[in-house]
Each structure stands twice: as structure tokens, then as C-alpha cells.
Amino acid sequence: MRALWLVLVSMTLATACGKQDESAAPATEPEPASVAAAEPAIDPATGFRMTGDWELVRGNCTACHSAKLITQQRGTAQQWLAMIRWMQKKQNLWQFDPDTEDRIIAYLAENYPPDAARRRAAIPPDLMPTNPYSTNN
Numbered sequence: 001m002r003a004l005w006l007v008l009v010s011m012t013l014a015t016a017c018g019k020q021d022e023s024a025a026p027a028t029e030p031e032p033a034s035v036a037a038a039e040p041a042i043d044p045a046t047g048f049r050m051t052g053d054w055e056l057v058r059g060n061c062t063a064c065h066s067a068k069l070i071t072q073q074r075g076t077a078q079q080w081l082a083m084i085r086w087m088q089k090k091q092n093l094w095q096f097d098p099d100t101e102d103r104i105i106a107y108l109a110e111n112y113p114p115d116a117a118r119r120r121a122a123i124p125p126d127l128m129p130t131n132p133y134s135t136n137n
């Protein structure tokens, strides 16, 4: 009987608090449903987009360096494969079985593809600072 009473009280409190939170929340523009649904959540620990085989990538790609090295990088499947081969050759990265490798690369190419918007045009030569190492001065 006592347990039931506690349950009822906590349910009432939870409801009351929920209502309070709602009214206290600042009025923000709700995100369009289509955008919100299309974007996967971001893992707070690694910054990885939590979709598909992200946990496989977390398990195999964060032992030696920060996940940020990955999330700030962009590439096609071929470019991601080249980075993996480079690490295998030079940085002691272990070999993957073909299925694991395919899944890791598919995740990377899908979530961190080449991104034209991140590139800027070259700075015109007349706006460049003087190069202290130049030999033509």
C-alpha cells in the first residue's frame, strides 16, 4: 500500500515538473521535421554521427588518436581507403577483414564525403603577406 502511494506521488511530481519545464522553455523556432529526421544524432564522446556502423568505426579508429582527426576529414571511399592503407603501412594500424573494412569505409564515405563548401578560393598573390623564406627577394 505504501509503495503504491509512493508511485502515485512520484508520478504526480513527474507530471507537474514536466509541465513546469515546458512552460519555462525558451521560445525557439522548431526545426523543420524533415531536417530533424534526416540528421543523425552526434555522439557526445566522439563527435561521430550515430548512424549505420558508427560503433564499428569507434571501436577500430579511436585507439591511437582522437575521433576529431576523422570527423574533420573528408573523402571519397577511395580516399578513405588510401588513408587506411597509409596508416597500415606507416602507423601500425592493424589489418581488417574485408567485410569490416568495407563497412568502415562505407560509413566514412557516406558520413564524411568530399565537401566543396569547405574549400575556399586561393588568396590572390597581391594579398599574400611577404614570404620570409622566399629566395626571389
Ligand code: HEC
Residues within 6 Å of the ligand: 060, 061, 062, 063, 064, 065, 069, 070, 073, 083, 084, 087, 091, 092, 093, 094, 104, 108
Ligand atoms: C594503430 C594506430 C591507429 C589507428 C587504430 C588508427 N589510426 Fe588514424 N592515424 C594514426 C596516426 C599515428 C596518424 C597520424 C597522426 C598525426 O599526424 O598526428 C593517423 C592519422 C589519421 C588521419 C589524418 C590523416 C591526414 O592525412 O591528416 C585520419 C583521417 C585517420 N587517421 C583516420 C583513421 C581511421 C578512419 C581509422 C580507423 C579505420 C584510424 N585512423 C585508426 C594511427 C592510427
